[in-house]
Amino acid sequence: MYNRNSNNPISKEHAKYISKIKRNRLMVRFSQIAILLAFIALWELAARLNLIDAFITSQPSRIISTIKSLYQEGVLLMHVSITIYETIIGFVLGTMLGTVVAIILWWSEFAAKVADPYLVVLNSLPKVALGPIIIVWIGAGPFAIITMALLVSLIVTIITVLNGFMEVNPDKIKLLQTFGANKTQILKKVVLPASIPTIISAVKINVGMSWVGVIVGEFLVSKAGLGHLIVYGGQVFKLDLVMTSVFILSIAAALMYQFVAWLEKKFLKWQR
Amino acid sequence: MNNKVVVNLENVSMKYHSLEGETPAINNISFKVNEGEFIGIVGPSGCGKTTILSLIAGLIKPTTGQVLVYGKKVQGPSTSVGYMLQQDHLFEWRNIMQNALLGLEIRGKVNEDSKRKVERLLETYGLGEFKKHYPDQLSGGMRQRAALIRTLAIDPKILLLDEPFSALDYQTRLVMSDEVSTIIRKEGKTALLVTHDISEAISMADRVIVLSERPATIKNIHEIQLTSEDNNPISRRQAPEFRQYFNAIWKELDVHV
Numbered sequence: 001m002y003n004r005n006s007n008n009p010i011s012k013e014h015a016k017y018i019s020k021i022k023r024n025r026l027m028v029r030f031s032q033i034a035i036l037l038a039f040i041a042l043w044e045l046a047a048r049l050n051l052i053d054a055f056i057t058s059q060p061s062r063i064i065s066t067i068k069s070l071y072q073e074g075v076l077l078m079h080v081s082i083t084i085y086e087t088i089i090g091f092v093l094g095t096m097l098g099t100v101v102a103i104i105l106w107w108s109e110f111a112a113k114v115a116d117p118y119l120v121v122l123n124s125l126p127k128v129a130l131g132p133i134i135i136v137w138i139g140a141g142p143f144a145i146i147t148m149a150l151l152v153s154l155i156v157t158i159i160t161v162l163n164g165f166m167e168v169n170p171d172k173i174k175l176l177q178t179f180g181a182n183k184t185q186i187l188k189k190v191v192l193p194a195s196i197p198t199i200i201s202a203v204k205i206n207v208g209m210s211w212v213g214v215i216v217g218e219f220l221v222s223k224a225g226l227g228h229l230i231v232y233g234g235q236v237f238k239l240d241l242v243m244t245s246v247f248i249l250s251i252a253a254a255l256m257y258q259f260v261a262w263l264e265k266k267f268l269k270w271q272r
Numbered sequence: 273m274n275n276k277v278v279v280n281l282e283n284v285s286m287k288y289h290s291l292e293g294e295t296p297a298i299n300n301i302s303f304k305v306n307e308g309e310f311i312g313i314v315g316p317s318g319c320g321k322t323t324i325l326s327l328i329a330g331l332i333k334p335t336t337g338q339v340l341v342y343g344k345k346v347q348g349p350s351t352s353v354g355y356m357l358q359q360d361h362l363f364e365w366r367n368i369m370q371n372a373l374l375g376l377e378i379r380g381k382v383n384e385d386s387k388r389k390v391e392r393l394l395e396t397y398g399l400g401e402f403k404k405h406y407p408d409q410l411s412g413g414m415r416q417r418a419a420l421i422r423t424l425a426i427d428p429k430i431l432l433l434d435e436p437f438s439a440l441d442y443q444t445r446l447v448m449s450d451e452v453s454t455i456i457r458k459e460g461k462t463a464l465l466v467t468h469d470i471s472e473a474i475s476m477a478d479r480v481i482v483l484s485e486r487p488a489t490i491k492n493i494h495e496i497q498l499t500s501e502d503n504n505p506i507s508r509r510q511a512p513e514f515r516q517y518f519n520a521i522w523k524e525l526d527v528h529v
Contacts, residue, residue, distance in 0.1 A: 171357055178329050178355035179378040179426065180348065189378070193365050 058243040066244040079245075083214060083225040084252055086142055090149025091210035095203050097150070098157025105158070106165040106191065107183065119159060127151045127213070131220045140221035148220075149213030153206040160205070164198025165191050200264045207260055211253050226252075277343075278430060278462050279305035279328055284337035285487075286323050296487035297323045300337070303481060303490065305430075310456065311464045312473030315483030316525060321466040324488075325432045328464065329355045341430065351379065354428030356436045360419035362407035368394065368418050369403040375426040386425070393421045397455065413444045420452060424459065431456060433465040437472070449476055450505045457503070470525070474498075474517045475505035482524045491524050 010018070040060050046052045047059035054062065070076040105112040130151060138144045172190050181189065218227025226245045233241030281303055288295045297320035305311050315321050326332045327339050330348045339346045341353060354375075362371045372390045376382045394400050397417055407415055416436065423431065436452070437445040453476045456463050467473050473480045474496055482491045498511035508514065 169361070171359065172361050172363070174331065175355075175357055175361050176374075176378060177331055178349055178353075179375040180350075181378045185378055189374070190363065193363065196365070 055237075056239055058240045062240045063244045063247055066240045067248075070244070079225055079229055080248060080252065082142070082222075083218065083227065083249070084256075086145050086149060086214045086217070086225065087207075087210045087256070089146050090213055091153055091203070091206040093146070094150045094153030094206050094210065095157055095199070098154050098202070098206075099161050099199060101154075101158045102161035102165060103187065105162050106187070112162070119155060123155045123159060127155075128216050131216065134217075135221055142222070144221050145214055145217030145225075148217035149210040152213035153209040156209065157202045157206060160202040161195065161199055164195040164202075167198075168194045196267060200260070200267065204257070204260050204264075207256050208253070211249075215249070276307040277304045278307045278341065279464070280340040280343075281324075281327075282338050282340070284324075284327060284334045284339060286320070286327065286332070287335045299487040299489050301488065301490055302337075303493065305462060305464065307429075307462055308460060309462055309479065310453070310477045312477030312480040313464060313466045313483065314468065314470055314473045314480060314521060314525065315488055316485050316527065317468055319483050319486045320488040321483065322434055325355065325434050325464065325466055328430070329353050329432055351426060352429045353432060354423040354426060354430070355432045356419060356423050356434065358435045359439050360407070360415040362415055362418055362422075364407055367404050367406055368399060368410070371407065371418060372422045372425050374422055379426065381426075390421070390425045393424055394418075397421060397451075411444075412440050413448050416440060416448055417451065420455065424455075429462060431461050431463040433463060435467050436465075438467075438469075445472075446506060453505050470518055470521050471509065471514075472505075474514060474521070475508045480517070480521060482521055492521075494521065 043057075044060045047054040047057065067076065070079075105115055127148070131148065134144050134147050134151075138147055168191050172194065173186055176186050176190055214225070215227040215230070218225040219231050222228040226249050229245040230242050230249075233239065233245065281301055284301045285299050286297045288297055301324065313321055313324065323332070327334055328341065328346065330346045330350055330353070341350060362368075363374070366374070369390070372394060373382055373387065376386050376390070391400075391403070394403055397420075399414065399418055399421065402410060402414065402418075407418070410418065416439075419436075433452075437448050440448060449472055465473065465476060477496055480494045480496060482494070483489070484491050494517060496517060498508050498513050500508045500511040502508070
């Protein structure tokens with residue numbers, strides 16, 4: 001603590017402590033990378049030595065050449081961007097609509113009580129089961145997939161955000177009331193800002209949820225996207241294509257999660 | 273001291289309702305507060321002290337009787353009353369300046385003038401260089417001071433203090449009660465302090481109202497007259513009469529554990 005603000009030279013013990021922490025951090029990162037590299041190397045080696053059948057397990061070098069050929073055909077970016085696009089729309093819509101519904105339910109205690117059993121049932125229902133209904137109603141296309149992603153994240157957002165609203169310290173609301181605040185002011189000045197951490201954690205959950213919704217949606221209806229590639233690859237027994245798609249998918253999902261984490265840091269700068 | 277009555281409770285009773293039944297919180301309470309007076313209210317815990325403040329603040333309406341502030345019946349929160357809660361409740365996402373401006377913001381009165389006034393208050397009471405700091409960078413005492421400035425910013429004539437020091441450690445508490453009472457007297461405010469700490473009440477107040485157990489009625493009202501050199505709480509605690517008041521009130525509270 002004190003070293004942060006003072007110009008005192010760091011003591012020997014403290015320097016030792018810092019270097020120990022740093023070394024530990026480095027070791028963790030090194031081990032993480034080592035595991036990944038070892039896994040890839042073993043996979044490749046096992047495939048080359050015919051210890052495993054690369055036809056059904058694929059192998060790293062084949063994945064790379066699949067990525068190359070997809071890229072040369074000019075379809076790689078198309079598939080990736082369609083899936084990412086559907087996911088982003090799905091989770092942004094899910095988060096926004098969910099927050100709006102949560103605000104309505106916060107506003108009217110009566111509405112919240114009425115809605116409660118419906119929310120419980122809808123929350124426990126696996127939304128994937130609604131897939132065929134969505135296709136019939138909306139038609140097989142990107143819109144159906146976005147609806148799928150939206151449905152998967154909507155209910156859980158409503159419940160999480162509403163809980164966040166309810167947990168705002170009642171004394172903070174009382175404080176505003178002593179200043180004569182009305183309900184809109186209470187919402188804007190304390191309930192929403194105090195719930196931003198909850199909303200962001202809902203966003204984090206929704207990113208994952210939307211990936212599930214989009215991939216399932218693409219399994220069911222699509223003619224493009226990573227989910228489509230996975231299903232297609234499975235049907236024609238091109239495991240290289242399946243593995244490649246899963247690999248790209250995991251990178252895209254991780255990047256999107258990192259983006260949300262970055263947003264969180266940016267918005268919650270007061271939370272140290 | 274003039275004798276203009278600013279707060280007047282007339283036969284006020286209050287009952288809370290729940291499915292399990294009704295709970296009488298306070299029963300037939302009447303007292304008057306003069307302008308510039310500092311009133312301490314002590315009573316056993318859970319006896320309805322906070323209810324009295326909530327009634328004066330206009331957060332709740334009495335079941336029977338009436339509450340008058342400046343001669344007018346209280347209908348809702350008013351600009352002449354400021355309320356200070358047990359915890360500082362500074363908003364973590366606002367810096368100290370933004371926190372201090374909260375009340376003015378709610379009332380739509382933020383302008384260059386009022387901002388300058390709040391800045392001056394922060395500077396006067398030692399928070400000038402912490403304007404841009406966030407609450408978690410401040411000590412407990414500083415946070416409580418910031419909360420007081422947030423209340424003073426709306427320029428209330430009457431201050432309601434609901435155990436404002438109970439979240440602080442003992443030393444900070446003594447210093448803060450000293451500071452707060454100095455600030456309140458300097459700014460010429462009328463104040464009602466609810467506390468369970470008898471010494472705190474005697475050391476700060478001109479009159480101490482002793483309440484009974486729930487449903488609270490007034491047991492006694494003590495005029496506090498201390499022969500201390502200064503009027504600040506810490507030197508008032510040294511006055512020879514201090515202990516007599518303490519013992520009298522202690523007996524009246526009749527605490528059993």
